[in-house]
Amino acid sequence: MQLKRNIATSEDGFLFNPSTGDSYAANPMATVILRMLKEGRPLAAIRQKVLEEYEVEGDRLDRDLADFERQLKEAGLLQA
């Protein structure tokens, strides 16, 4: 899962797609994941980091990550 290079993200969790002009707001957990995605971390490393730092079960996290990836994909924010 890789964000398109031109997607702008802010510390507050806002995303801006300069190709379409669409803006999005991410919740605090999604903001943390977005930050790591922008840093270029692979999904497995992000998953591991979240498991270490937050109280969440692996199955639940996998479902949420898959759902988040689907939302980013639908919004056209991921690299093809």
Next chain:
Amino acid sequence: MQKEQGMEDLTIAVTGLNAIDSPGPGMAVIRSLREGLPGRIRIIGLSYESLEPGAYLHDWVDKTYQVPYPAAGTKVLLDRIAHIHDRERLQLIIPNFDAELPNFIRIAPSLEVMGIATFLPTKEQFDAREKERLRAFGEEHGLDVPDERAIHRVEGLSECAGAFGYPMVVKGRYYEAIIAHTGEQAAKAFYQLSAKWGLPVIVQRFIRGTEINIALLGDGEGNAVSIIPMRKLYITDKGKAWAGVTLEDDALTELATRFVASTRWKGGCELEIMRSDDGRLHIMEVNPRFPAWIYLSAAAGQNQPALLARMALGEKVTPCTGYQAGKMFIRYAWDHVTDVGEFQRLSGLGEL
């Protein structure tokens, strides 16, 4: 343009001072010129009506003269400009209305003789992108323009409905467009628009999608000096952008570059684009002058009116590269308070 060359005291005449709910581009052009050109700039407003707000905004417009309506023809326009020029020593005129452009294009050689520069499209360029010819224009230049018909009688609507289905877009010859969902609405739009703007009325296939506008500046030799795309974020009931944000998208830049290269467009221009759900870019209109939101080009890093002024005054300008995507404008309404004497002076004496 260098200060030491003595060009700092520029006197520039600008039309389109109607900063109203369907605004002319004049005030945005003036703001860009004042910000983007060095030295002291004297702005001469040219107004058609006494209640064009820009005439009263003296921080922006130093002096305003009324000019005759376009229907009065080129001779009276030239006479009026000669009178203004005698008093103001104009160096450049930037007209901003579609309807006045044919006259200004026609008198441009005479203005040049008088020492007044312009930077306008040719008559052929202006005519070719008119609404009723836009489809053919698109075909000639390999640009995607929705199917359209120019009709002179209300009966023509049924043939359009057969070809396009509903909704379809009914457009006035010069301005305004109405989306008609039924035959009744289309007929009402036909009568309304033909009464206001004359015939023909243009009927266009409706394209569902996202509205994007591109402000561009062509050098007349096939090069786009500047291209700034903007997505409308808030659209008024008159279809005008009340808020918008700059975009960065290679497909939009490529389309505008191709437009300028194939038409060799000279001057400011606005492409009205619809990006349909399948990602295709359709050209809905080509406006032959800067849009009212043109200050956003300056705010994003490419000051198109200032660049136009430089080129008009003989400077060789290199095409711009890079601007800020995500730069946003939000228009607002503000009550400017003045004395009725100002209104009387402009109405009675033709200048303020």
